[in-house]
Amino acid sequence: MAIAGTIPVAKWLAKIKRRSDVGCRLCKRAREQCGASTENLEETYGHINSVFWDGMATTVTAVHHFIWRHLYASMQAAQTPASKLRFVTPDKENSMNTLWQEEEFEQIYRQEPLTEKAVEIEKTISVHLKEHPRERHDFDPTMFYENRFWNWRPDGIVMNKNHQTLYILEFKRSSDRNEDFLRVKEYETNEQHKSIVEALKVAAPEWTFKQINVLAVCSSGRPFL
Numbered sequence: 363m364a365i366a367g368t369i370p371v372a373k374w375l376a377k378i379k380r381r382s383d384v385g386c387r388l389c390k391r392a393r394e395q396c397g398a399s400t401e402n403l404e405e406t407y408g409h410i411n412s413v414f415w416d417g418m419a420t421t422v423t424a425v426h427h428f429i430w431r432h433l434y435a436s437m438q439a440a441q442t443p444a445s446k447l448r449f450v451t452p453d454k455e456n457s458m459n460t461l462w463q464e465e466e467f468e469q470i471y472r473q474e475p476l477t478e479k480a481v482e483i484e485k486t487i488s489v490h491l492k493e494h495p496r497e498r499h500d501f502d503p504t505m506f507y508e509n510r511f512w513n514w515r516p517d518g519i520v521m522n523k524n525h526q527t528l529y530i531l532e533f534k535r536s537s538d539r540n541e542d543f544l545r546v547k548e549y550e551t552n553e554q555h556k557s558i559v560e561a562l563k564v565a566a567p568e569w570t571f572k573q574i575n576v577l578a579v580c581s582s583g584r585p586f587l
Contacts, residue, residue: 372405386410388417429578430533434518450519458558459512461519470528471565480511480561487553511557517576527570528562530555535578544577551575 368374375381386405393400393416409415415422438449450461461467462476484507518531532551536543555573562571 369407371407371410386415386417389415390417392416392419426533426535429535430517430576433533433576434531437520446522446524448521448523450521451516455515455517456519457513457515462512466521466523470569471562476561476565477508477511479564480557481507483557483560484511487556511561514555514558516555516558525570526568527572530558530571530573531576532573533576533578543579547577548575 372381372386373384376384384404385400386403386409389403389405389409390400393403410418434449434452438452441447450456450464462473481504516530517533518529520529520531521527532555534547534551536547552573552575559571559573562569
């Protein structure tokens, strides 16, 4: 059914005249409860497999974290003693603010130049789709961008103090029905943590900072060419 595009979601049911609309009723109800916009809520196969399925947010998030924790633990178990890697967030993701409070991160960079550069970059990044519009106006502009930066939560942080290298790991899931899904997800993920990577490079130029993206694909059975 996934291959044929006939999964019984609202968009398909509307196409065969079994429903009068294509909207996701679960997401509509969830967004109405928090006062968010209910526009552009098509229930498609990709929608119900994405983290933007608001109506099942708790379940989707739990599945996302379960898969990532398994992958992260597997990476940690596979490393050799010679690698000298330290997996900083083995149990759960931490905000940038929480990470900075750890002593070894304070030794890598100072907070002031990091914040200054981060705010400059954050201003070029669009407001996240799941961010409520009112949140942006609860602070003055600079405070809004500072808070957004320090609240970013990379999925994983791995560091090698001997080589002065820090890796930022980010996990995404995607359907492969869109032929351009790899490029789109790569762009979205790099954009999400652009302020972290670029600001760290300025605050600690003697270190190397790299982002590594991990993508899990919900296969539709479409052959790759």
